[in-house]
Amino acid sequence: xxxxxxxxxxxxxxxxEALQDQQLRTNLAHATTTIxxxxxxxxxxxxxxxxxxxxxxxxxxxxxxNLDTLVVELEKNVTRHGGVVHWARDAQEANDIVVALVKATxxxxxxxxxxxxxxxxxxxxxxxxxxxxxxETDLAELIVQLGDDLPSHILVPAIHKNRxxxxxxxxxxxxxxxxxxxxxxxDEPADLAAAARAHLRDRFLSAKVGxxxxxxxxxxxxxxxxxxxxxxxxxxxxxxETLISVxxxxxxxxxxxxxxxxxxxxxxxSTGERMNPYTSIFSGVTPGNGPSAFHLVLLDNGxxxxxxxxxxxxVLRCIRCSACLNVCPVYERTGGHSYGNPYPxxxxxxxxxxxxxGERTPLENSLPYASSxxxxxxxxxxxxxEIPKILVRLxxxxxDEKRRDHAHNPELVAMSFVESSFSSSKKFEGAIxxxxxxxxxxxxxxxxxxxxxxxxWSATRDAPVPSKESFRSWFxxxxxxxxxxxxxxxxxxxxxxxxxxxxxxxDKKKVTTSxxxxxxxxxxxxxxxxxxxxxxxxxxxxxxxLAGTRSLDERVELLKDRLIDYRASVTESxxxxxxxLLQRLLEAxxxxxxxxxxxxxxxLLQEVRATVRRDEPALSTSELDDIDATxxxxxxxxxxTGTIVxxxxxxxxxxxxxLVPDHLIVLINDDQIVELVPxxxxxxxxxxxxxxxxxxxxxxxxxxxxxxxxxxxxxLDVVLVRS
Amino acid sequence: xxxAAMKVALFITCVNDGxxxxxxxxxxxxxxxxxxxxxxxxxxxxxxxxxxxxxxxxEGLHLAQRFRQVFSDxxxxxxxxxxxxxxxxxxxxxxxxxxxDAVLEEELExxxxxxxxxxxxxxxxxKVDDVGARFTHRVAYHPTCHSLRVLGMNEGPKNLLRHVExxxxxxxxxxxxxxxxxxxxxxxxxxxxxxxxxxKLTSVSxxxxxxxxxxxxxxLTHIGxxxxxxxxxxxxxxxxxxxxAQEPTRV
Ligand code: SF4
Numbered sequence: 006x007x008x009x010x011x012x013x014x015x016x017x018x019x020x021x022e023a024l025q026d027q028q029l030r031t032n033l034a035h036a037t038t039t040i041x042x043x044x045x046x047x048x049x050x051x052x053x054x055x056x057x058x059x060x061x062x063x064x065x066x067x068x069x070x071n072l073d074t075l076v077v078e079l080e081k082n083v084t085r086h087g088g089v090v091h092w093a094r095d096a097q098e099a100n101d102i103v104v105a106l107v108k109a110t111x112x113x114x115x116x117x118x119x120x121x122x123x124x125x126x127x128x129x130x131x132x133x134x135x136x137x138x139x140x141e142t143d144l145a146e147l148i149v150q151l152g153d154d155l156p157s158h159i160l161v162p163a164i165h166k167n168r169x170x171x172x173x174x175x176x177x178x179x180x181x182x183x184x185x186x187x188x189x190x191x192d193e194p195a196d197l198a199a200a201a202r203a204h205l206r207d208r209f210l211s212a213k214v215g216x217x218x219x220x221x222x223x224x225x226x227x228x229x230x231x232x233x234x235x236x237x238x239x240x241x242x243x244x245x246e247t248l249i250s251v252x253x254x255x256x257x258x259x260x261x262x263x264x265x266x267x268x269x270x271x272x273x274x275s276t277g278e279r280m281n282p283y284t285s286i287f288s289g290v291t292p293g294n295g296p297s298a299f300h301l302v303l304l305d306n307g308x309x310x311x312x313x314x315x316x317x318x319x320v321l322r323c324i325r326c327s328a329c330l331n332v333c334p335v336y337e338r339t340g341g342h343s344y345g346n347p348y349p350x351x352x353x354x355x356x357x358x359x360x361x362x363g364e365r366t367p368l369e370n371s372l373p374y375a376s377s378x379x380x381x382x383x384x385x386x387x388x389x390x391e392i393p394k395i396l397v398r399l400x401x402x403x404x405d406e407k408r409r410d411h412a413h414n415p416e417l418v419a420m421s422f423v424e425s426s427f428s429s430s431k432k433f434e435g436a437i438x439x440x441x442x443x444x445x446x447x448x449x450x451x452x453x454x455x456x457x458x459x460x461x462w463s464a465t466r467d468a469p470v471p472s473k474e475s476f477r478s479w480f481x482x483x484x485x486x487x488x489x490x491x492x493x494x495x496x497x498x499x500x501x502x503x504x505x506x507x508x509x510x511x512d513k514k515k516v517t518t519s520x521x522x523x524x525x526x527x528x529x530x531x532x533x534x535x536x537x538x539x540x541x542x543x544x545x546x547x548x549x550x551l552a553g554t555r556s557l558d559e560r561v562e563l564l565k566d567r568l569i570d571y572r573a574s575v576t577e578s579x580x581x582x583x584x585x586l587l588q589r590l591l592e593a594x595x596x597x598x599x600x601x602x603x604x605x606x607x608x609l610l611q612e613v614r615a616t617v618r619r620d621e622p623a624l625s626t627s628e629l630d631d632i633d634a635t636x637x638x639x640x641x642x643x644x645x646t647g648t649i650v651x652x653x654x655x656x657x658x659x660x661x662x663x664l665v666p667d668h669l670i671v672l673i674n675d676d677q678i679v680e681l682v683p684x685x686x687x688x689x690x691x692x693x694x695x696x697x698x699x700x701x702x703x704x705x706x707x708x709x710x711x712x713x714x715x716x717x718x719x720x721l722d723v724v725l726v727r728s
Numbered sequence: 729x730x731x732a733a734m735k736v737a738l739f740i741t742c743v744n745d746g747x748x749x750x751x752x753x754x755x756x757x758x759x760x761x762x763x764x765x766x767x768x769x770x771x772x773x774x775x776x777x778x779x780x781x782x783x784x785x786x787e788g789l790h791l792a793q794r795f796r797q798v799f800s801d802x803x804x805x806x807x808x809x810x811x812x813x814x815x816x817x818x819x820x821x822x823x824x825x826x827x828x829d830a831v832l833e834e835e836l837e838x839x840x841x842x843x844x845x846x847x848x849x850x851x852x853x854x855k856v857d858d859v860g861a862r863f864t865h866r867v868a869y870h871p872t873c874h875s876l877r878v879l880g881m882n883e884g885p886k887n888l889l890r891h892v893e894x895x896x897x898x899x900x901x902x903x904x905x906x907x908x909x910x911x912x913x914x915x916x917x918x919x920x921x922x923x924x925x926x927x928k929l930t931s932v933s934x935x936x937x938x939x940x941x942x943x944x945x946x947x948l949t950h951i952g953x954x955x956x957x958x959x960x961x962x963x964x965x966x967x968x969x970x971x972x973a974q975e976p977t978r979v
Contacts, residue, residue, distance in 0.1 A: 377908055377913045380873050420779065461915045466954050467956040468953060493771065
């Protein structure tokens with residue numbers, strides 16, 4: 006049975022337990038330091054990072070302010086492209102929909118791409134109850150699933166495990182559910198990744214149903230965007246016959262152009278890469294190119310109610326990059342399990358209470374206090390969510406709830422006593438005099454034992470002893486002539502701003518009379534946006550760089566540099582030299598067979614001595630798996646990020662070709678090279694099935710160090726054809 | 729140097745009055761040494777930081793209104809606490825916004841525009857580097873989260889320290905990581921808070937500094953409380969006290 010989180014204990018208790026685990030603290034400190042440094046480096050490379058952040062926040066605000074129209078537009082476009090859209094008000098509805106869809110295929114197992122939405126609704130548990138096995142395929146999720154563990158990070162759910170612990174899990178557990186790990190497995194990350202590749206290979210090739218989330222869904226085209234590293238995502242999105250994507254409604258983007266912002270913000274903030282190895286973009290069903298059935302489950306689960314609150318709205322901007330976790334000093338020490346849900350760290354501390362308005366548990370009420378308010382999260386957040394301010398506002402809600410339900414709570418009594426001592430200088434001076442008295446008794450020796458609740462302080466820390474003479478009495482003595490009339494001011498009465506004694510969430514009129522989930526969700530959005538001031542916010546300003554300034558030669562050099570940095574091999578060539586070069590590249594890697602698209606010109610293959618297979622008629626997945634290499638062209642290449650974009654167009658064929666064989670050769674004509682991400686998007690059509698490739702498949706799931714070679718091609722040879 | 733003599737109203741903070749009077753005394757000394765007039769509005773108590781941070785918004789706003797009235801007659805209000813200044817600047821307005829009280833918001837934003845942290849006042853308003861201090865020790869500076877991320881100050885205070893005669897300023901590894909104080913956090917999440925503080929203490933100790941200084945006695949109390957419990961010889965001082973120091977030249 007899949008494990009679920011311990012929600013009985015509040016954060017401080019869970020954190021205290023986690024702090025005892027020295028291994029956990031070492032692992033987390035190592036991993037978060039690694040990723041923090043990487044992120045800093047790649048963010049510093051962009052001169053327009055702040056403008057991109059502003060645009061990211063503004064686009065998301067626009068989406069949330071216009072969510073009702075955008076989500077309907079999305080539904081129309083997904084349907085137009087052969088997908089089926091389902092609406093789910095809550096976790097139960099979403100799980101029921103997915104279970105029914107899987108059951109209808111007759112399959113007993115599914116392969117899954119890591120997805121926060123499905124973790125949030127505990128989909129795996131629901132599937133299991135219905136006799137369906139969900140195989141997680143992301144390396145870190147695989148580690149968690151094999152180890153019967155719980156995720157502890159948004160991006161790297163197994164961040165709390167180090168390489169030797171992972172090796173042990175693989176050795177002990179892989180054999181129980183499939184291909185065992187080789188007995189001579191070392192703890193080298195590359196070895197561990199290779200073991201995961203072998204363990205999952207057959208599962209990918211034979212899977213009939215894939216389940217994913219999505220990073221972005223684009224309203225005006227119906228395209229889904231899935232950002233990943235290892236190639237497991239591509240496997241699940243392209244090879245199965247049926248694909249089911251569960252996506253929160255807040256993942257919308259208005260249009261294609263918006264991606265130019267988010268495809269820069271997300272990879273740099275999350276894995277600290279200029280671009281993640283793979284991004285898949287697809288719309289509904291494309292015959293002969295990927296699944297023949299596509300279902301999009303749009304998930305609400307508290308999102309539209311959060312929309313009605315200003316802070317909730319800000320939190321819904323989140324793109325789940327996990328930068329805030331990686332910089333959080335609290336997360337770094339307590340780990341993700343202390344937050345008691347799949348969303349840990351600063352974003353968890355604000356998102357979970359927002360999604361659970363009106364029904365929060367004591368654990369969820371303790372989350373807003375799980376922060377020293379140091380502000381590192383806000384500084385790192387690519388969409389500028391002011392997490393510290395939201396935490397403070399949420400604390401207010403927690404206190405107000407206490408006032409309603411437990412007026413005699415000792416904390417309330419103490420805090421109101423302190424306030425009243427601060428409310429008059431007379432009382433305050435009295436308190437200071439009392440302190441001075443204690444100070445004289447202690448003769449300057451620090452206090453080692455304080456009464457509860459201050460004993461929590463003195464358990465580890467000495468407390469300062471009050472001074473014998475306060476500042477105010479010193480000042481009075483030393484500055485007798487200081488203008489007393491001016492400094493001693495009589496105050497006019499102050500307004501007491503007590504909270505209204507009502508629960509703003511419970512008595513909000515609930516729109517439950519609507520017949521369908523869709524109507525109910527749309528009605529809640531409309532109501533929330535009616536109330537909000539800035540609902541119809543304007544589109545973002547494009548104040549970031551839209552085009553580069555480099556010459557063709559400089560672009561080529563930059564692209565080469567970036568490709569090599571991510572372990573691709575690059576060769577420049579004239580068009581006349583290409584046929585001989587292809588032969589040399591294939592031979593160098595020992596490829597005895599190669600696959601190309603139906604439209605691939607014979608001329609380019611004239612020197613190739615390996616067996617050439619054309620994907621016409623379409624080869625089966627297992628046939629593809631028997632082939633050593635693939636040669637493809639591309640649509641555009643982005644120099645700044647070392648990215649090659651395939652759009653299933655000329656010389657490329659369907660997406661599976663560049664995925665299954667282990668050795669990928671890509672031909673780039675130099676007129677296809679642009680400098681910046683915003684220059685690439687206008688050259689692409691949103692509804693073409695696309696794969697954005699930046700280097701060979703890779704993972705950062707083991708101690709957040711990037712290593713190449715997981716499920717996608719492990720060798721990437723790039724040929725730059727100069728004109 | 730700097731602008732002509734100014735009249736400065738001191739907000740010393742509730743914590744400093746009884747627990748750390750040396751800090752505001754040092755502020756008075758430095759400002760008077762530089763030729764400015766210092767007044768102390770005696771009705772002052774607390775800015776409301778603790779209440780506002782901990783979710784006690786009505787109480788905090790009550791103290792905020794009180795703060796505004798106490799200081800409303802002054803154009804320049806200086807305080808030796810980055811977190812109190814941060815509260816006035818960031819949380820006052822935001823808390824008033826949270827209850828949709830536009831009048832209060834405007835009043836509080838107005839007072840906030842006149843409040844300066846002590847070293848910020850020296851650097852940005854008086855534009856002085858050298859305040860005539862002499863302090864012959866190895867000193868570490870901890871940029872507290874409020875000074876670094878809310879007030880955006882790091883170079884200013886370090887620059888003031890570098891101009892202190894005889895002082896050797898050391899680099900603290902990971903200086904921007906939080907010490908773990910966090911107000912109520914230190915009690916509510918005492919174990920995590922102490923773990924963070926221990927790590928900070930380790931980084932500071934690795935520099936061989938004799939003295940640790942910062943712009944906030946609250947963070948310093950936390951780090952100092954840990955170090956004193958562990959019998960470390962590290963001395964804790966507010967930056968103002970170093971700037972006030974005029975140690976005699978050693979023979
Ligand atoms: S809150 Fe910001 S930093 Fe944290 S995961 Fe979301 S987008 Fe990333």
